[in-house]
Amino acid sequence: MQIVTRIDEVKNLVRQLRRQGKTIGLVPTMGYLHEGHLTLMRWAKAEQDVVVATIFVNPLQFGPNEDFAVYPRDLDRDSKLAAAAGVDVLFAPPVEEMYPQGYENMLAFVDVRKITERLCGASRPGHFRGVATVVTKLFNIVEPDVAYFGQKDAQQVVVIRTMVRDLNMNVRIVTVPIVREPDGLAMSSRNVYLAPAERQAALVLSRALKLAKEKLDAGERSAAALIAAMRELIDREPLATIDYISVSDAATLEELDTVRAPALVALAVKIGRTRLIDNLLWEEKQHVSHAF
Ligand code: PAF
Secondary structure (H helix, E strand, O other): OOOOOOOHHHHHHHHHHHOOOOOOEEEEEOOOOOHHHHHHHHHHHHHOOOOEEEEOHHHHHHOOOOOOOOOOOOOOHHHHHHHOOOOOOOEEOOOHHOOOOHHHHHHOOOOOOOOOOOOOOHOOOOHHHHHHHHHHHHHHHHHHOOEEEHHHHHHHHHHHHHHHEEEEEEOOEEEEOOOOOOOEEEEHHHHHHHOOHHHHHHHHHHHHHHHHHHHHOOOOOOOHHHHHHHHHHHHHOEEEEEEEEEEEEOOOOOOOOOOOOOOOEEEEEEEOOOOEEEEEEOOOOOOOEEOO
């Protein structure tokens, strides 16, 4: 695996590989890799000749009071894990390489409207503009055939798919199912922030989704009833504070009154100071993301 930090280096490398007729898969990450990221990498490796993974903690997608400065970083550990997962090229640029003019001085952005204002967008203004902009930059730098994203960030996937569709971007998006710890907690780099009691409390997210699935399986179709049941379960956990619980159309993220597939049941909950997200996709045949 080659580790590169400069944009011209990664561009040249990928161009050479493409000239040899190789297909390129891109796995964008912010590092501190866990099994969820490694699954994306292995998935990409199974489908493409070459896998380019990126590690870049993107300041543009963090709010002023968020965790950019303390976001976990460990390039040594990440490079070993990425190499073992089959990554061929690891692109890990410093902030000055991606934003030479300073990210605060950026003048051009990619803005996806409406769907970025709901769910996480409501409490993280500007977050999805930062995501859409950096993902566009990575697409322009690497020019992948296919890019891989985790269903854990369900809204991010909808935003990126919409951006690619509306702007005719020349890349196919593949979504990979959520990877969970054995007890149900969705894998996230932010799980390292959780103290032992919080780690236990964090199970309320997957438990609430499990409850929603049971109710859907039993025929419940009222979004309000699902949300009320999930809220009640989470409110019983003293360390948990709900940011949102949403039942929406999986493509538009518009809130539903009556659940119809494909629907996204999504939630964001603060456990202590750590904000966690999780979701389940309710699909046509009523099987849900491999979660439970
Ligand atoms: O999902 C993430 O880790 C980030 O939002 C992404 C897609 C790498 C953009 O910074």
